Amino acid sequence: MKTGRILIIDDNEDLLKAARLFLKRHFGQIDLEKDPTLLPDLLKNESYDVILLDMNFTQDVNSGQEGFHWLDKILEIDPSAVVVLITAFGSVDMAVKAIKAGASDFVMKPWENEKLLATLLSAMTLKSSKDELRLLKEQQAMMNQDLDHKFKDIIGSSPAMIQVFDTIERVAETDANVLVLGENGTGKELIARALHRNSKRADKPFITVDLGAITESLFESELFGHTRGAFTDAKTDRAGRFEIANGGTLFLDEIGNLSLPLQAKLLTAIQNKRIQRVGSNKVLEVDIRLICATNMPLYEMVQKGEFRQDLLYRINTIELHLPALRERLEDIPLLAEHYLKQFAAKYNKDIYKFSEATIKRLEKYTWPGNVRELQHAVERAVIMSRDNVLQPEDFFFNTGQSPTKDQGEINLDQYNLEDVERILIRKVLAKNNGNITHAAQELGLTRSSLYRRLEKYGL
Numbered sequence: 173m174k175t176g177r178i179l180i181i182d183d184n185e186d187l188l189k190a191a192r193l194f195l196k197r198h199f200g201q202i203d204l205e206k207d208p209t210l211l212p213d214l215l216k217n218e219s220y221d222v223i224l225l226d227m228n229f230t231q232d233v234n235s236g237q238e239g240f241h242w243l244d245k246i247l248e249i250d251p252s253a254v255v256v257l258i259t260a261f262g263s264v265d266m267a268v269k270a271i272k273a274g275a276s277d278f279v280m281k282p283w284e285n286e287k288l289l290a291t292l293l294s295a296m297t298l299k300s301s302k303d304e305l306r307l308l309k310e311q312q313a314m315m316n317q318d319l320d321h322k323f324k325d326i327i328g329s330s331p332a333m334i335q336v337f338d339t340i341e342r343v344a345e346t347d348a349n350v351l352v353l354g355e356n357g358t359g360k361e362l363i364a365r366a367l368h369r370n371s372k373r374a375d376k377p378f379i380t381v382d383l384g385a386i387t388e389s390l391f392e393s394e395l396f397g398h399t400r401g402a403f404t405d406a407k408t409d410r411a412g413r414f415e416i417a418n419g420g421t422l423f424l425d426e427i428g429n430l431s432l433p434l435q436a437k438l439l440t441a442i443q444n445k446r447i448q449r450v451g452s453n454k455v456l457e458v459d460i461r462l463i464c465a466t467n468m469p470l471y472e473m474v475q476k477g478e479f480r481q482d483l484l485y486r487i488n489t490i491e492l493h494l495p496a497l498r499e500r501l502e503d504i505p506l507l508a509e510h511y512l513k514q515f516a517a518k519y520n521k522d523i524y525k526f527s528e529a530t531i532k533r534l535e536k537y538t539w540p541g542n543v544r545e546l547q548h549a550v551e552r553a554v555i556m557s558r559d560n561v562l563q564p565e566d567f568f569f570n571t572g573q574s575p576t577k578d579q580g581e582i583n584l585d586q587y588n589l590e591d592v593e594r595i596l597i598r599k600v601l602a603k604n605n606g607n608i609t610h611a612a613q614e615l616g617l618t619r620s621s622l623y624r625r626l627e628k629y630g631l
């Protein structure tokens with residue numbers, strides 16, 4: 173089936189007819205128009221793949237001014253239109269001027285049919301790439317909006333959080349590298365996104381890399397990309413995260429989990445602001461703002477020779493410490509209310525508040541999983557509650573067993589695999605200071621399956 177919608181605008185009727193006769197054989201639809209003043213209406217009702225536009229509409233004027241005027245008009249109406257200009261009086265200068273003004277190509281009258289066809293076919297290809305690009309950009313903008321929405325509200329009125337807000341305000345606009353420190357679930361990614369959103373790079377990509385989840389062998393290809401055939405699985409050329417983040421922000425999460433050899437590779441890329449795809453000799457310059465996060469004690473790790481000091485000094489121009497939830501009790505009611513509203517709406521439940529005793533209970537608990545844990549606890553309570561006020565018993569920070577089990581004791585009179593699993597996870601987590609990556613490794617689980625279990629057991 174023939175495809176492609178082409179509009180030809182020229183005041184020479186013979187030329188229009190001849191063009192149609194020839195082009196009809198190759199394209200799906202050829203519309204002709206003598207009068208350019210009708211262009212705005214035409215474009216309102218139809219979308220064309222290519223517009224072939226004459227430069228001169230009055231016999232005696234050869235300056236091309238009219239063509240340029242209508243070119244501007246078309247691009248004003250549809251910035252992604254592909255316009256090919258035609259003129260009998262073309263010159264190299266005019267061609268250059270036309271391209272600069274936004275035309276995609278240029279043909280001269282009288283044209284050879286085959287040449288015209290070739291020009292239109294490549295203009296069609298350009299149009300579909302432009303459309304695809306526009307769609308991708310729209311999709312990305314929408315995804316960013318969704319994510320931003322999800323990560324929008326940073327809640328907190330405790331002095332510690334006010335200090336965090338103050339730092340964000342002061343450093344967001346600069347290009348300074350930021351290191352965000354804090355336990356799991358304290359909002360490190362949330363803060364990284366807020367820094368990006370409030371920076372000059374806000375309309376460029378924010379790209380996350382979870383360094384705790386990348387294997388040694390995939391590190392370089394994930395971060396720097398690869399060329400086709402660089403290794404067995406490299407079926408196509410692929411850009412790495414550094415390249416995709418170009419112009420924007422690269423968020424390296426769990427940087428404390430990086431092995432020393434990989435730290436060296438990362439340092440080189442950050443220092444030189446240049447990368448090479450695996451399998452390629454081409455050096456690519458990258459302009460990124462770097463935000464790193466970890467829950468590991470990087471300074472202690474430097475002392476022990478587990479983390480490179482020079483890398484630390486590269487990434488910690490500004491340091492942000494996110495307090496654990498138990499260190500800012502005053503934020504617990506605020507956060508809990510926020511999530512209550514959110515989940516009551518999501519699950520269509522008429523629950524509007526916490527009883528006082530519930531708030532007290534929430535304030536007493538230690539929240540090893542911090543805000544993420546609170547979020548899940550409220551979600552579960554909203555789902556389970558039959559009342560419209562949440563009560564302490566709607567919150568159980570284990571599977572609802574006796575308090576002794578909550579402390580981590582296994583009751584051997586009552587073999588229950590879930591209890592054992594819950595207690596084991598809790599112990600391993602405590603042993604690893606809440607570090608999910610390490611705990612998952614020790615338990616022989618992936619990070620995401622550990623997260624699933626944490627959620628399941630309300631840990």
Ligand SMILES: Nc1ncnc2c1ncn2[C@@H]1O[C@H](COP(=O)(O)OP(=O)(O)OP(=O)(O)O)[C@@H](O)[C@H]1O
Pocket residue numbers: 322323325326327328354355356357358359360361362363425467507543544547608
């Ligand atoms: N101050 C806050 N206000 C509102 N929501 C928050 C706050 N802090 C964290 N959250 C929420 O808690 C969840 C966990 O936050 P986030 O993923 O940013 O934490 P993290 O420190 O990066 O965790 P991890 O170290 O496990 O990757 C998210 O849903 C986030 O929106």
